[in-house]
Amino acid sequence: MPAITLPDGSVRRFDGAVTGTTVAAAIGPGLARAALAMKLDGKLVDLSTPIEHDSSLVFVTRKDEAALEMIRHDAAHVLAEAVQALFPGTQVTIGPSIENGFYYDFARNEPFTPEDFPAIEAKMREIISRNAPFERSVIDREEGIAFFAAKGEKYKAELIQDLPKSETITLYKQGEWIDLCRGPHMRGTGDVGNAFKLMKVAGAYWRGDHRNAMLSRIYGTAWRDQKELDAYLHMLEEAERRDHRRIGKDMGLFHMQEEAAGSIFWHPKGWKLYRAAEDYMRRRLDEGGYQEVKTPQLVDRALWEASGHWEKFREHMFIASVEDEDKLLALKPMNCPCHVQIFRQGIRSYRELPLRMAEFGACHRYEPSGALHGIMRVRAFTQDDAHIFCTEDQIASETVRFVALLSSVYADFGFPTFRVKFSDRPATRAGSNETWDKAEGALREACATAGVEYELNPGEGAFYGPKLEFVLRDAIGRDWQCGTLQVDFVLPERLDAEYVGEDGARHRPVMLHRAILGSFERFLGILIEQYAGRFPLWLAPVQAAVATIVSDADDYAREVARRMQAAGLSVKLDLSNQKINAKVREHSLQHVPVIAVVGRKEAEQGTVALRRLGGEAQELLPLDEAIRGLAEEATPPDLRRAKTSP
RNA sequence: GCCGACGUAGCUCAGUGGUAGAGCAACUGAUUCGUAAUCAGUAGGUCGUCAGUUCAAUCCUGACCGUCGGCACCA
Secondary structure (H helix, E strand, O other), rough: OOEEEEEOOOOEEOOEEEEEEHHHHHHHHHHHHOOOEEEEEEEEEEEEOOEEEOOEEEEEOOOOOOHHHHHHHHHHHHHHHHHHHHHHOOOEEEOOOEEEEEEEEEEEEOOOHHHHHHHHHHHHHHHHHOOOEEEEEEEEEHHHHHHHOOOOOOOHHHHHHHHHOOOOOEEEEEOOOOEEOOOOOOOOOHHHOOOEEEEEEEEHHHHHHOOOEEEEEEEEEEEHHHHHHHHHHHHHHHHHHOOHHHHHEEEEOOOHHOOOOEEEEEEEEHHHHHHHHHHHHHHHHHHOOOEEEEOOOOOEEEHHHHHHHHOOOHHHEEEEEEOEEEEEEOOEEEEEEEEHHHHOOOOEHHHOOOOOEEEEEEEEOOOOOHOOOOEOOOOOEEEEEEEEEEOOOHHHHHHHHHHHHHHHHHOOOOOOOOOOEOOOOOOOOOHHHHHHHHHHHHHHHHHHHHHHOEEOOOOOOOOOEOEEEEEEEOOOOOEEEEEEEEEEOOHHHHOOOEEEEOOEEOOOOOOEEEEEEEHHHHHHHHHHHHHOOOOOOOOOOOOOOEEEOHHHHHHHHHHHHHHHOOOOOOEEEOOOOOOHHHHHHHHOOOOOOEEEEOOHHHHHHOEEEEOOOOOHHHHEEEEEHHHHHHHHHOHHHHHHHHOOOO
């Protein structure tokens, strides 16, 4: 006699065991139609699950977020059935729902191509229109293994093999097709609906391990209805327009070419942007108590051997040599060993700690070819790197200080929010458990003090210490680690850094490796996408275009441009004999934030007509006033703060 | 690195086993015009590189380089 409590607080009693289906039907035909699954005592389960005890019950309908995930998961099953129907001999492996959709990994000698999609999609629609119910059954472990092995599904058999002994092994049957699955599922294949689309094929390693076989993965997207699907596809198109590679080309910011794969040719406009960011960072670091240094690009292998990089990182290092000398030099992949060398010069006192050593350090890493991505993942990049030499007791306060600086920098660049990951001790690590306890504790405490919320990234810390990763998202929805803070007990030891303490004895400092932008290249890539090339004035490579309407205004336009430049603005003078419409269009496409239009009227009055990018309004201002306003607006945020708060 | 796709003019792209086209951009000329494309003309390409097949390859095959999408990697 289960009593079922519904979300509105009402209680319904039934004689004997019931299922979600019968409860929904008892409540009303509308709900019976809409209910796809249910949350039984908070746990998402099939609607057909028997309810034997008193429970709380919430029905899941298409409106719920949980439904979206089920649609995607069920779509993956439908995809798998379709593929096996069309391509006999293909083995199924796993197929989860993911952000925006789903995928399914298949084992097949010949990989799929996008040309296969129309046939697969048609078969999927057929399966969906059949609306076969998803039927759950429990199977004995050994039987399950035998069942899939007999079908030639060795991946499924392996999956069961590796499930914990305590796990109940369940199968889901849709029509004649059966898959190993934990569930839950909706009522039947028809609940998937038709708002789905296969998106791309890709290779993926079995169980994500590159030593395993390469499977053939099909990605799809699925939504509640056509409107949502269309909106998603539209969003993808929009994202493509923001892609930094596209904008970088269109605006002439940089280019890359095959003779220097993974390195960037910065063009004048792109370099202007780069320098605006660098100048800004330099001021923030100066103000933040950092000392800037510059260390060598080429360093003898002896130092890399001492630091441990030669052993652990060598395949990622560019090695250089000269004919006359029997030496091997490496282009530095990191700055830390060099910074320790500076620290080691002379005798350091505890009074100097925390010592914050910063460098815009140009590094080279031989990244795998498949990892390269625009200017976000390159082989030559410049980190806004710094190492803070401090005592263990200073870790927490330095972290708080760093997070405050990082938040302020991100906010100034237009990123009010960001994600933080906390990576704690990995399985293989250096240092004692006590040391790790201390380091992780200090980081946690610092996060609490700084009000930073993080997600735990268990076991993903560096071998030398725990770390915080600060993650920003690009236009296509990919996450990129930019900032980082890593606690390191190992390198000071290996490279023999020490200071004289208050007690007169020698001690090891702790090193905090930290970066805010991460690399200028990656950060600028994300910045370009964040603004879609429409930068605020302080970052815009060309801040204003001065465009004439008639050639009679040329002399005055030159004067306008000259005076704007004198005020520190970056100006493009356009005296070409095109119509003003064409000029406005051209500079707008180049994302120039301000167009100063001058014609006869402005020349006579000593004014300019300002037009903002994307807007239609014109603002007619006396030249002096216009320049004052623009110069003020072009002031970087940190300098503006310095001005207003004496 | 692995799986797949792709590489044609500065850009976006079309095209064919018989050595290539469009639009925009560029250049020249005309036009002097009030806020997102004025008109006309000219020039521009070893069809990613190297091999192979063929009487003949941009097209077919192979290798390599690079780019793109994933996977793995990102100390």
